[in-house]
Amino acid sequence: MKYKTYTPTWGENILHAAEKAVKTCKDECCEVRSNFNGIEIIVGKNDQPSDVIKQYNDKLDDRQKAYEKSPEYKQHQIDAEIRRKNNQESHDKLMESLGGIETESDILDWLYEYVPLVDNIYVKSDRPKVYQHLSDLGYIESDNLGEDKEFYKNKTNFARYIIGQVMNCWHPCATGFIEKYRKL
Numbered sequence: 531m532k533y534k535t536y537t538p539t540w541g542e543n544i545l546h547a548a549e550k551a552v553k554t555c556k557d558e559c560c561e562v563r564s565n566f567n568g569i570e571i572i573v574g575k576n577d578q579p580s581d582v583i584k585q586y587n588d589k590l591d592d593r594q595k596a597y598e599k600s601p602e603y604k605q606h607q608i609d610a611e612i613r614r615k616n617n618q619e620s621h622d623k624l625m626e627s628l629g630g631i632e633t634e635s636d637i638l639d640w641l642y643e644y645v646p647l648v649d650n651i652y653v654k655s656d657r658p659k660v661y662q663h664l665s666d667l668g669y670i671e672s673d674n675l676g677e678d679k680e681f682y683k684n685k686t687n688f689a690r691y692i693i694g695q696v697m698n699c700w701h702p703c704a705t706g707f708i709e710k711y712r713k714l
Contacts, residue, residue, distance in 0.1 A: 533561040548582035614652040671697040
């Protein structure tokens with residue numbers, strides 16, 4: 531049987547790919563085959579984009595179910611549980627030491643370990659307690675935000691900026707800023 535191949539472009543979503551494949555099928559009067567995210571799609575002359583999307587989603591579900599029965603998935607689950615447990619233990623140990631951190635350098639070292647842990651949805655964190663401790667030490671959310679580049683060459687100014695940003699959003703990119711701070 532004669533067929534054409536439709537190759538989706540980078541960033542193309544399944545709806546757009548389905549519409550293009552159906553159009554190609556109708557324009558060329560032949561079956562269209564497409565590989566979308568590793569899933570082979572076959573478009574026939576009577577298919578609509580919704581049929582193609584259903585075919586894709588059904589095959590995606592089948593692939594997920596097959597993976598969940600595989601030894602690799604089972605090992606992944608075991609490894610993930612070990613990581614979750616280790617991350618929670620690391621978090622809890624850090625929380626025990628929270629009251630002892632007071633200097634700018636110690637706070638940044640502590641946050642360097644803490645922030646990546648709380649970016650994990652499986653770690654039960656106590657961010658309000660950390661926020662309060664930092665506030666009690668005189669740190670302010672979003673402190674030193676928007677200053678010129680020269681301002682941040684001063685270690686204390688830069689530290690207050692980093693700590694203020696962590697208090698604002700707890701984003702793991704803080705570790706990169708802390709590494710820059712350490713090089714000042």
